[in-house]
Amino acid sequence: MPKPPGKSKLTTRAINLYYGNYHALGDITVEIPECAVTAVIGPSGCGKSSFLRLFNRMNDLIPTARVEGEAFIDGAPVYGKDSDAVSLRKRVGMVFQKPNVFPMSIYENIVIGPRHHGVKNRGELDAVVERCLAQVALWDELKDVGIRNKSGLELSSGQRQRLCIARALAVDPEVILMDESCSALDPESTMKIEELMADLACRYTIIIVTHNMEQALRVSDMSAFFMIDGDKVGRLVEYAPTIDMFYAPKDKRTEDYITGRFG
Amino acid sequence: MRKFKEKLSERIFFALALSSISVLALITLFIFIKGVPLIAEVGAFKFIFGMSWAPGRGEFGIFPMIIGSVSVTLGAAVLGIPVGICCSIFMAEFAPVWMRNIFRPAIQLLAGIPSVVYGFWGLLFVVPAIRNYLGGPGLSILAGSVILAIMILPTIISISEVSLLALPRHYKEGALALGMTHWQTIRSVQLPAAKSGIVAAVILGIGRAIGETMAVIMVLGNSVAVPQSVLDPVRTLTTNIGIEMGYASGGHQQALFATGIVLFVIIMALNVSAQYITRRKIK
Numbered sequence: 310m311p312k313p314p315g316k317s318k319l320t321t322r323a324i325n326l327y328y329g330n331y332h333a334l335g336d337i338t339v340e341i342p343e344c345a346v347t348a349v350i351g352p353s354g355c356g357k358s359s360f361l362r363l364f365n366r367m368n369d370l371i372p373t374a375r376v377e378g379e380a381f382i383d384g385a386p387v388y389g390k391d392s393d394a395v396s397l398r399k400r401v402g403m404v405f406q407k408p409n410v411f412p413m414s415i416y417e418n419i420v421i422g423p424r425h426h427g428v429k430n431r432g433e434l435d436a437v438v439e440r441c442l443a444q445v446a447l448w449d450e451l452k453d454v455g456i457r458n459k460s461g462l463e464l465s466s467g468q469r470q471r472l473c474i475a476r477a478l479a480v481d482p483e484v485i486l487m488d489e490s491c492s493a494l495d496p497e498s499t500m501k502i503e504e505l506m507a508d509l510a511c512r513y514t515i516i517i518v519t520h521n522m523e524q525a526l527r528v529s530d531m532s533a534f535f536m537i538d539g540d541k542v543g544r545l546v547e548y549a550p551t552i553d554m555f556y557a558p559k560d561k562r563t564e565d566y567i568t569g570r571f572g
Numbered sequence: 573m574r575k576f577k578e579k580l581s582e583r584i585f586f587a588l589a590l591s592s593i594s595v596l597a598l599i600t601l602f603i604f605i606k607g608v609p610l611i612a613e614v615g616a617f618k619f620i621f622g623m624s625w626a627p628g629r630g631e632f633g634i635f636p637m638i639i640g641s642v643s644v645t646l647g648a649a650v651l652g653i654p655v656g657i658c659c660s661i662f663m664a665e666f667a668p669v670w671m672r673n674i675f676r677p678a679i680q681l682l683a684g685i686p687s688v689v690y691g692f693w694g695l696l697f698v699v700p701a702i703r704n705y706l707g708g709p710g711l712s713i714l715a716g717s718v719i720l721a722i723m724i725l726p727t728i729i730s731i732s733e734v735s736l737l738a739l740p741r742h743y744k745e746g747a748l749a750l751g752m753t754h755w756q757t758i759r760s761v762q763l764p765a766a767k768s769g770i771v772a773a774v775i776l777g778i779g780r781a782i783g784e785t786m787a788v789i790m791v792l793g794n795s796v797a798v799p800q801s802v803l804d805p806v807r808t809l810t811t812n813i814g815i816e817m818g819y820a821s822g823g824h825q826q827a828l829f830a831t832g833i834v835l836f837v838i839i840m841a842l843n844v845s846a847q848y849i850t851r852r853k854i855k
Contacts, residue, residue, distance in 0.1 A: 345687060399751030409742035410764050421760060422750040473746070480750055 318343040318514040319364055319483060326359055328371060329346035331467065333359050334379070335542035339533060346515045347508055348529035349382045350522065352566065354544025355535040357518045361486045363531070364516070380486070390457035399426060402482035405433040406489040408469035410461035410476075413441075415451060418472055422480035445505055467498025474505065485509065487517040493523065503528050522567060526543040526555050534563045576728050603836065607829035619830060625796045627816070627824040634831055636796050640713075641782055641805035643799060645790065646657075647717025648724060648781045653774055654719070656728030663729070664736035665758055683726035692788035699791055708803030711793030717802070719787050722775035731776060735769020738760060748804040772846040779842040783835065785810035 317340035326334040333354045333357055349357045359368060364387065370375040380387040387397060411418050420434045428434055438456070442448040449466060453458075456468040461472055470490060477485060487506070487542050506515055506528045520526050525532055531553040538544050547554060547563045558564040611619050614632050622633015628632050663672055703710030708741075737745075743765055747757035763770070786810075793805020794815060807815075813828050820828055 367745065367749065370745070370748070395751055395753050397751075398749055403749040405742060405746065407742060409740070409746040411746065411761055412744060421747070422752070425750075425752050425760065476746075476750065552696050559774075 312497055317321060317345050318383065319516075320381045321363065321459075322381075323378045324376065326356070326363065326368065326379055327373075327375045327377070328375040332540075332542045335362075335538075335544050337538075337545050339545060339548055340513060341516060343514050344510060344512065344527050345530040346510045346517065346533040347518055347533060348525035349518045349533045349535060350520075350525050350537035350547075350566075351543075352537070353520075355537050357535050358488050359543070360533075361403075361488055361516060361518050364396050365403055365486060367403065367486065371431065373405065399480050400475035401484040401486060402475055402480065403486040403488065404470070404473050404490045407493055408466055408473050410464070410469045410472055412460065412462055415456040415461050415464070415472060419459075419476050419479045419565065422476060428481060437479050441478045442507070443498060444490055445475045445480055446469040446501060447471050447475060448463065465498075467494050470494060470502065471505070482513065484514045484516070487503070487515065489518050489520065492520060499524070522555075526551060534558075534560075534566065536549060536562055536566070578835040581728050600836070603829050603832045606826055607831075610823060610830045611833070613823075614827075619827075620834065623798070625812075627820070627827060630666060630823060630829040632810060632823075632830070634812070634834065636798050637807050637809045637812045637831070638834070639798050640807040641810070642793070643713050643802070643806060644716040644720060644788060644808055645778055645781045647802065648720035649711055649774070649778055651717055652721030652724045652781075653776065655729060656725050656773070656777065657770060660729045660732035660736060660770075661758060661763075665754070665762075679726050679729050681696065682722070683730075687723065688790075689765070689786060691721055691787035692790040694787065695842060702803065706803055708801075709805060710825035711805045712803045713792070713799055713806055714802045715807075716788045716806075719764040719791055720781045720784055723787060726775040726782050728773045728779055731773035733772045734767070735766040735773070738769070739765050766847045772850045775842050775846040775849070779839050779846070782808075782842070782854055784838055785811060785814045789814050806813045815828045 319341040321337050321339050322335045324334065327330065337360065337506060338520045351357055362375065363380055364382070366387065377387055382397070382400065387391050407517045411421065413421075416438055420428075424433060428437070434513045439448060439452075442451060442456075450468070461469065467474050470493075474485075474490075485528065490521045491502055494502070503524065506517070509515060511528075517525075518527065529551045532547075532549065533545055534547045535543055536552065537564060547558060547560045549559070553564060555567060558567060611694055614622075619632055620633060620638065621635050622631065623635050624631045624633045625636060634809040655656055667675060685728065698715045699712075701710075702708065702712060702715055706714070722773055739762055743761050744757055747761040748754070752760070788808060789811045792807065792811060793813055794807045795805045796812075797804075797806050799806045809831050813831055814822070
């Protein structure tokens with residue numbers, strides 16, 4: 310299953326994140342490989358989600374958030390004068406912890422992104438909907454229920470989360486960030502989404518935040534272990550191919566966390 | 573003993589609560605008792621659609637007043653709704669905290685100004701401005717609409733703002749994460765999601781506009797005729813009651829109560845539909 314990490318898609322160089330006076334992430338330097346799944350693990354409150362949100366600048370929404378250091382996508386800076394959060398987010402999609410389906414039809418949920426990015430042709434939009442629903446294995450489940458009339462909110466939570474993934478795919482991103490996207494789901498839905506991640510990893514760069522060590526081990530190629538150190542700052546403790554990290558952790562803290570977690 | 577006190581205070585509160593509701597019931601009963609016989613006598617159709625209001629001759633047709641109420645309210649809606657909704661979007665989405673802290677109490681203050689003051693201001697500024705720049709007597713549908721538009725702003729703004737702020741954060745995050753701009757997010761996700769609250773705000777605003785009396789009495793001109801343009805004077809259902817109540821007696825007085833019934837039914841219908849729409853959202 311593990312493949313050799315290819316070219317890096319996303320990189321950070323000594324990046325720091327502050328919320329007001331609170332130093333959330335300290336000096337993170339990391340290279341995320343293209344077309345692979347990278348898992349971000351670590352105890353609660355260590356800044357995993359904040360780290361994920363660095364890449365699509367979701368932290369910008371918090372007025373007190375401040376970023377120091379550099380992040381790059383394909384070598385181009387993510388922060389700074391020349392970069393634009395809106396066009397960045399077209400390239401870096403995100404799936405949230407809770408399925409945040411919009412209160413509109415299944416069809417509208419998917420086309421809303423492409424439509425705002427200039428796709429107006431009805432046939433093209435229909436094609437996008439079919440492709441994206443098929444990618445998340447919802448097309449066969451839903452094609453007969455009237456996706457134009459049925460509200461996305463009427464789906465089961467597992468279906469809703471897959472709809473959210475389809476919605477993210479509809480804007481043709483290059484990177485997909487998944488913030489504990491399975492934590493609110495039942496095991497069967499989780500399994501489906503994990504299979505999906507494996508499929509998607511052929512084409513997309515995926516970063517997931519997860520509390521579930523088995524999941525990290527099952528789906529990811531690389532793992533990043535975060536922890537809060539003595540000065541209350543979230544830091545990257547270890548970053549390695551998942552197999553190496555789980556079976557031969559270099560850092561004592563990683564080993565304690567993983568073994569503690571596996572029980 | 574303590575138990576007795578508990579029970580007693582409970583009863584007292586219940587009695588007081590009941591009395592406020594029974595006042596509503598009494599008023600309702602009263603206007604219906606007073607007004608229904610006349611509607612029965614004239615005939616509901618002739619009362620509502622009759623074109624002639626001449627109490628001296630026993631002609632009671634309130635259609636010109638219904639046209640008056642509808643036209644002034646429509647005018648107020650056309651002017652007030654876009655401004656109110658835009659203002660609520662600004663407050664909920666764009667205004668920095670310090671600005672919101674100034675705007676919100678200011679808008680509440682707008683709701684607290686007595687309606688007679690609005691009317692007085694309208695008579696001194698809006699009416700002459702219309703007369704000088706647009707022609708006509710100045711006392712007109714337009715003058716009433718402008719005043720009412722301002723008066724319904726607080727209702728529309730505060731309810732719309734609350735319904736926008738009550739949206740789950742994750743709608744906005746989800747839309748932004750798709751690479752939509754802030755404005756696209758508001759237009760395509762947040763406004764549709766808050767639709768029921770905004771519609772309720774608009775309906776309540778319209779209800780307020782229809783029911784308003786004092787301010788419009790001073791600026792509408794109050795002539796009982798079907799208007800030809802927005803610069804013509806009109807009389808509304810409320811101002812009809814307000815103007816004639818003082819000297820009306822007998823059938824005339826009953827006719828005014830009957831006018832009240834029509835108003836009552838319209839406003840009840842608006843409030844019930846507003847409540848129904850907001851309820852549906854919760855489900």
